[in-house]
Amino acid sequence: MGSKNSTAAAEPLQSASDKLLEDFDLSAPRAAVVGAGLVGVHAAYELAKLGFKVTVFDNHSEVGLGSSTRHAWPVFGIGSRTPVMWDIPLRRDLFWGVLPFGVPDIHSKDYAYISFFSSAIHRWMYTRSFGGQAASESNRRAVLQWGQDLSAASVEKVNKMCKQYPALARCVQPLESVVQVPQLESGGANLISNNHSSSFPASPTPLLVDPVRWTQTLAKICHEQLGVVFRLNTPVRSISATFRNTRELVLDVRYVERATEETARDVKAERFDVYVLANGSEVHSLTKSNANIPVIDLRGYGVTMSPSSDLFEKGVRAITGAANSVPNVTSFFADILPRSSICAFPSFSSPGDVVLSGLYSFDTFSKASPTVQWVTDALSAAVRVHLRRELEPSQPSTAASLVTPFTFSRCVSPDGLPIISNAGRMFNCFVCTALGDHQADWGPAAAEKLAKIVGDVGKVEKIVTSTVEDVTTNPFSLSRFPKLYPPQVLEVPFAGVDAYENEFIAKAQPQFDKFYRLLNDIARSDGCPEFFRTFVFQYCYERIENADDEPANAPENILLLPKVITRAGKYPEDRGSDTTNPILLRTPDP
Numbered sequence: 001m002g003s004k005n006s007t008a009a010a011e012p013l014q015s016a017s018d019k020l021l022e023d024f025d026l027s028a029p030r031a032a033v034v035g036a037g038l039v040g041v042h043a044a045y046e047l048a049k050l051g052f053k054v055t056v057f058d059n060h061s062e063v064g065l066g067s068s069t070r071h072a073w074p075v076f077g078i079g080s081r082t083p084v085m086w087d088i089p090l091r092r093d094l095f096w097g098v099l100p101f102g103v104p105d106i107h108s109k110d111y112a113y114i115s116f117f118s119s120a121i122h123r124w125m126y127t128r129s130f131g132g133q134a135a136s137e138s139n140r141r142a143v144l145q146w147g148q149d150l151s152a153a154s155v156e157k158v159n160k161m162c163k164q165y166p167a168l169a170r171c172v173q174p175l176e177s178v179v180q181v182p183q184l185e186s187g188g189a190n191l192i193s194n195n196h197s198s199s200f201p202a203s204p205t206p207l208l209v210d211p212v213r214w215t216q217t218l219a220k221i222c223h224e225q226l227g228v229v230f231r232l233n234t235p236v237r238s239i240s241a242t243f244r245n246t247r248e249l250v251l252d253v254r255y256v257e258r259a260t261e262e263t264a265r266d267v268k269a270e271r272f273d274v275y276v277l278a279n280g281s282e283v284h285s286l287t288k289s290n291a292n293i294p295v296i297d298l299r300g301y302g303v304t305m306s307p308s309s310d311l312f313e314k315g316v317r318a319i320t321g322a323a324n325s326v327p328n329v330t331s332f333f334a335d336i337l338p339r340s341s342i343c344a345f346p347s348f349s350s351p352g353d354v355v356l357s358g359l360y361s362f363d364t365f366s367k368a369s370p371t372v373q374w375v376t377d378a379l380s381a382a383v384r385v386h387l388r389r390e391l392e393p394s395q396p397s398t399a400a401s402l403v404t405p406f407t408f409s410r411c412v413s414p415d416g417l418p419i420i421s422n423a424g425r426m427f428n429c430f431v432c433t434a435l436g437d438h439q440a441d442w443g444p445a446a447a448e449k450l451a452k453i454v455g456d457v458g459k460v461e462k463i464v465t466s467t468v469e470d471v472t473t474n475p476f477s478l479s480r481f482p483k484l485y486p487p488q489v490l491e492v493p494f495a496g497v498d499a500y501e502n503e504f505i506a507k508a509q510p511q512f513d514k515f516y517r518l519l520n521d522i523a524r525s526d527g528c529p530e531f532f533r534t535f536v537f538q539y540c541y542e543r544i545e546n547a548d549d550e551p552a553n554a555p556e557n558i559l560l561l562p563k564v565i566t567r568a569g570k571y572p573e574d575r576g577s578d579t580t581n582p583i584l585l586r587t588p589d590p
Helices: 002-020 038-049 090-096 112-116 119-131 137-164 211-225 282-287 310-319 372-387 396-402 436-455 457-464 497-524 530-540
Strands: 030-034 053-057 172-174 177-180 207-209 229-231 236-244 247-256 267-270 274-277 296-305 332-337 342-346 354-361 403-412 419-423 426-433
Touching: 030 038, 038 053, 038 211, 038 274, 038 426, 038 436, 090 119, 119 296, 137 207, 137 436, 211 229, 211 436, 236 282, 236 426, 247 426, 274 282, 274 436, 282 426, 296 310, 296 372, 310 332, 310 354, 310 372, 332 372, 342 372, 354 372, 372 403, 403 436, 419 436, 426 436, 497 530
Parallel strands: 030 053, 030 274, 053 229, 177 332, 274 426
Antiparallel strands: 172 207, 236 247, 247 267, 296 354, 296 403, 332 342, 342 354, 419 426
16 A cells, blocks of 8 residues: 555656656757868867767758869968968959959959949958958068968867878878969069068978868768768758847758759758858858858969970979979979969869969859960969069960869958857857868868867857957957957947837927817817817817816816716806806726
């Protein structure tokens, strides 16, 4: 009997506890990474090591097929001699690019009208001029040093990963030769060594890497050993953000599974705990309604050439110095013109060939592939103007077999540094984008820094309280643009049509009250027309709030009509004996 009673008494308690914990989730937190490029896969790897259940979304059919990964500089730890985007005079380039004789660092000749009226480019230019740090030499050196530190940290991270995963070690090799071409002195024709050449490359042991192979190998490791789920051929359309308890957070990610044409328009939504945007310039379109990240896409041009072509023998070898400056075409990196990002390195998509790329353009709308003659002429013009050298163009007869043109895209920030931060004020959404040429060079270290921001609970609490981390703590955060992202959230009154209407009513209401009282006084007066009195008492009559107008000992629930028509249609004062008792209308008792 005792055991039965104890069992029966325990059953309600057990069911009550189950009911309390039925909505309590004890599983690992979930994270969504948008973009399956080199940076996105590294971000998924770092988040999975923190204990997140990671899902990666990408609109390509395979991992690492994006233009920024396929055509990235194939080096870890190379760094740069100059802060390219910091030094470019953007206003001059935007307008000189449409002139036939202009050879700017960034071209805008094609589709110039779109460049002039693009809101993204205007915001990007405004951030360069007014939203960021002052254009001083100390800030220029700081920007260069932050990029060099990120490159050196990437080499250390890659070496650790290669020791842990032997499959990754087969994707890299030591970089045997690093060539830097002396630059022209400003305002003259003398060749001088760059002031920052001593810090190039960023690491004493840079590594040559196949970006696509590295990304796909790391994605396989993440999927098999860390449980990362890759949803390929699944473009993300938007993210849904809202305010909850004075906090701005992302509710869900909305995507489309393009498995078949019938399901191409079926938008699905899924909720996660953390969202990471690593899909290049598409970050701007996903966050423009909330954070409006200032990044744009630049179009780059390049050619893949055979070592036996005239463009390589009479061009690249001649510009880089002696004939033995590039002893091995399979393991070298030649920085020819930093200000236009023109460089040469071995090709991994076509083994044995050499890639010559650079020459950015604002034209990101044209889908037509450029011709060999156009690309070589444009590269030759840039080298001729900035280096006073001749880059021998390829012959039309051998262009089809020895030289192949291609285009690519680069996502860049106003100062050239990557953006590794929260997406504005959304405390559960993060961005890791705008790596530019250094997609592989900065990618591993950038993803590691992003994971530290995501895993830092104290930093999340700071963001929740509407404060922005200091630039010295994270030089890659959005707080380096103080005009666009101020340290404190200001309460700005809404200046819409409703606000003006409310302001007008607040100012006009006292005047309306006076007007209504005047109408009531006229309606109470003798000789007032019957229709006017009826109209006033129907639409403009108000409860008497002035105590002086109320009769003595009048109950609170009584409304007084001073002039009330009797049954005969006469006023009380006209009937003599009926003037002692005014007619009172009593409101119903509650």
